[in-house]
Amino acid sequence: MVKTDFSPIADTTRRAEIVALLRRAILTGQLEPGQKLNELRISEQMRVSRAPLREAMRELVQEGILTSIPYAGTFVIDVTAKDIDDAYSLNKVLDEFAIERTWPQRDLRFFDELDRRHEAVKQATRDLDTTRQIETALQLHGLIYEWADNSVLLETWQRLTSRLQMYFALHQQARKEAVPAEDVHETYVRLLKGTDCQAAQRHAREHIDLDFEELLAYARSLEQRPSKGA
Amino acid sequence: MVKTDFSPIADTTRRAEIVALLRRAILTGQLEPGQKLNELRISEQMRVSRAPLREAMRELVQEGILTSIPYAGTFVIDVTAKDIDDAYSLNKVLDEFAIERTWPQRDLRFFDELDRRHEAVKQATRDLDTTRQIETALQLHGLIYEWADNSVLLETWQRLTSRLQMYFALHQQARKEAVPAEDVHETYVRLLKGTDCQAAQRHAREHIDLDFEELLAYARSLEQRPSKGA
């Protein structure tokens, strides 16, 4: 008997596709923070009715990247320096925990996947595809969460990821030219393959630090300027 | 000039009320794990149309207490021993972090609120109102998250709380008579008022331990029995 592993078929509801479309638009920065989402306009553009669109928006509100005010509208979340700092500090704690849990579970498949994702980042870097670069870097980073064998932790990470991706995308948009250092993940991958768990945990912190420092500086610089409200 | 603090007015959409109703029904165990939510029936019972009900359900799916399968239905999540264990271990990590962050922020208002919530737990215990007992105990526990001044951490805790409340409610339903020890929170409150941060962190772990141990034992006993599927 041949045993084949089938993965679940794709969600074929309009709602699911709308969620994916909207999320992508937000996370890549096509929709700016604070921007209002006009239901009628978007539903016409997507050629769907407002019902599935509204349901999709409700999901993204709960996911934390949209915010809704009854009878006023649904908006892309505003990003403050504090939000980034909050996400950053929580991320550090979660990372430490994820590495601790993943550590004894590492095996060949883990290392393979680690290399695969690392390669994806390097490819995106070569292609100068900054959006994909952010995406793949977060996927590389997310591997420890997938292997930590803790569903609640994984969910938490996925929620956090949404925001991180949004933050970094905004950052990237701001300084269009510059491409990040060619291989900041080399050490991270090497340590995850090594034998010193604590060293890996320590590096994870510092590695994030580098990215976030710049991000925070950018966010703070934005908030220095007063908004254009007269 | 008199300065009055106004709290935001209540959400006056049906959707918000439906969310509250459904959440309460799930967290108190009125709706059992795995149970299917029939949209037509519920909408008729609540005297609302399916649109706001469906939007409300979408929110609860994202909140993690409902799960949805396209064209099949929306169900109350199933609770496994592993789920509880996952939530428990993550909770430990978050607690440690929350206490660390709250520690320097403690002031008179914090201590007042701590006493107030502690009192609420004791009151619910005297009233033998187990549902409210769980609710107030979690609110007492949530104080450190509200004072940690980290919005992402707070959101994460609130998501976790939903599940914890559900787990404990299920547990309570199983052993109807027994009321938990009269004041397991005395030490917790005292330590949070004290000067030894690490001692508080240590106790938070162990205190949770007690509750969870029993909970886990119960969940595991459930899974020992094979389900009634022939």
Next chain:
DNA sequence: TCTTGTTAGATTGTCGACAATCTGATTGTC
């Protein structure tokens, strides 16, 4: 008997229209 095709019923997904609410401009009054 097992498998496959069909069908009816129930349930979810989607749609278009109406009701409730907000916003901003306009008008009238002091």
Next chain:
DNA sequence: GACAATCAGATTGTCGACAATCTAACAAGA
């Protein structure tokens, strides 16, 4: 001119009906 009342337009919230899909029961054939 300043301020409150009114109104029109736009937008969100809700409704009832229709379309798409699933489930289970039944029939037909190997």
